[in-house]
Amino acid sequence: MSAVNLTHLYSKIAAAAQPSAIREICKLIDRPEMKSLAGGWPDPAVFPGKEISSIAADQLIQRADQVLQYGTTEGLAELRQELAQLARQRHGIECSPEQILITHGSAQAMDLACRVLIDPADVILVGLPTYFGGTGAIKACGGEVIGVPVDNTGMNTDRLADILKQMADNGKRIKGIYVIPNFQNPTGVTLSLKRRKILLTLAESHDLVIFEDDPYGELRYEGRPLPALMSLDTSGRVIHMRSMSKIFAPGMRIGWVVGQPEMIRKMVIAKQFVDCATNTLAQYVLLEFIRSRLLTKTINHNIKHYRRKRDYMLQQLKKHFSRKVKWNRPAGGFFIFIRLPEYLDATELLTEAVDNNVAFVAGAPFYIDGSGQNTFRLSYSQASKADIAAGVKALGAMIKQRLKT
């Protein structure tokens, strides 16, 4: 096929779209000798492979006619029932199964929420920095993003209030706020209770929706969990998105979203034309996994596992990194965020690191305003102890070489 060039036929959004920085880096560093602290994928060591294998085989033998058939777009009724109960018990969210839609990962929950709520040129406020999957989904619907600084207790609500006021004064409408309240990607920080309340008040007074993305919330290693934004919300402005990727199995691609019944109905209609329904086998396996209490067991096991890895990386950082470099101690999740002195460039460091078989994710792609050149993200989730030790040591040495004395 000698294909003619058809790029002039691409949609404006596709023509402008850039690949996800993480997915692209994963391809670059896919070689066995690489000590990767880049990808935020879960550790296969904690995958409940045997349990899933036995449940899947059972389900396929007992009821192949259901398990292999199309499901409803909303998702398996029994599973939505279980998830409503989880929402209540684990996250303080009172909701009915009709308020739940099961999706192919929480990424799809975000995509559908954006489709239902974002018109081209609508503005969504996002953390500075924030996960670029979130901003990518917003932009894919033609939405625009404006950054709100994130500090040690999450999105800075003073700055948020200023931006909202300023935008309102200029007659510019804001549609919503995208926030990862727990152990945010990439910073690992958690939004404080006080700020959660302020955020809801601001959403109310400015007529906004809140996209609450909580893929890591179950993995808290210390301290008490904070209430979900949705559990504090009295007006139904929060769209609450959860992932099963970090506590069950990412390859099963199961996420779910809770919202107002009418909004969920609109998301269901959108999904009908997006992929008809979520993988049925994965839903039945998860249902049995929850019913047999394996989910709770797996979560508890994962917490211990990842806490050890976090502690180990923190210890290695203390050992090998200069005191001129700053980082945080995340209370959960997968990430530690590194701040180099402002004159150092983490993207340049990354090039040197990859040449030396060490990888991380530079911070810049997480900053929609192009700042954050001196930052980068380390993940302890997937790397072995040996790779964490060797990777942090090598990075520490490379940074020291670059530091002004």
Next chain:
Amino acid sequence: MSAVNLTHLYSKIAAAAQPSAIREICKLIDRPEMKSLAGGWPDPAVFPGKEISSIAADQLIQRADQVLQYGTTEGLAELRQELAQLARQRHGIECSPEQILITHGSAQAMDLACRVLIDPADVILVGLPTYFGGTGAIKACGGEVIGVPVDNTGMNTDRLADILKQMADNGKRIKGIYVIPNFQNPTGVTLSLKRRKILLTLAESHDLVIFEDDPYGELRYEGRPLPALMSLDTSGRVIHMRSMSKIFAPGMRIGWVVGQPEMIRKMVIAKQFVDCATNTLAQYVLLEFIRSRLLTKTINHNIKHYRRKRDYMLQQLKKHFSRKVKWNRPAGGFFIFIRLPEYLDATELLTEAVDNNVAFVAGAPFYIDGSGQNTFRLSYSQASKADIAAGVKALGAMIKQRLKT
């Protein structure tokens, strides 16, 4: 939660979106006593449940760390290799694995193709009638649809040429054509070879893309297969979409799409923000299913099974339907399309039928111009022989009652 009304915040597309007529009817008729000739779902009797169960268990035991982990957005490399071979051997399409993207069903292939190619107000030509999943995906990207009549040999290319000329004369740009070449949903008709060639010539002269959606092509019950549009295409204007739902298992949600490398790359970027990647387990199971030659075996088995069901429905139609009612003999796929005399309304008939525990899909939702009131679609794929007999008999009697003597 006493939710405030947020409908004023919905996107224009979501506010206007209507649920898929088929998915909605499926909810209405979901009772055991219903003799449904409505849904075009595959027959669970031919699901390879045991084979899939054994492969899935094997894969989960042998390599849970891969099978349960995120995959690349493009899809499993080994599977894309197998699919490229299938494309060559079964469909005469020469392509490399880099030209293939694995999706959550062919519905997602269509959604991603639309995202990459359709800007709001772009016009796509579609069959009159056609599958509303296709038009739904186009509209979800803000696209507009114009109908081209479908007759016994598919989309009428004379009319297509007229419409294209007329639009060009009016300075209106057309972006592409959506076509289901084999055993089209809902009519069951197949686009003739002559028309396939004309369609490609028109696409070339009018600078269009062709969305070739072929979910039923493998299920041909008689006659020789016609070449895929993509196999005849010398300029790379065809986006070829295939489904595993009718020949493997719909609940596994696996489809794939072949296109120009650059276009596939854009679709991959879109998918990164849509759902990151396709279910990994389903991909590994399908890979083994193909490698152990079970796919070919299943296809051959399915052909025999559905051919018998088609023949049985045709026989029952001949027995119970008035000669004033017209229908076709599909050479493959799942559907027979019924044309009542023009003065009869199939939607009214459906209401009476559902009251009497018989269901079908009225034709009107397949006609984007609101015509087709006297038509309806029957499916023999999922119904038992007993339901086909009883359903067709009951419908025949209801229609006779309504016919003018």
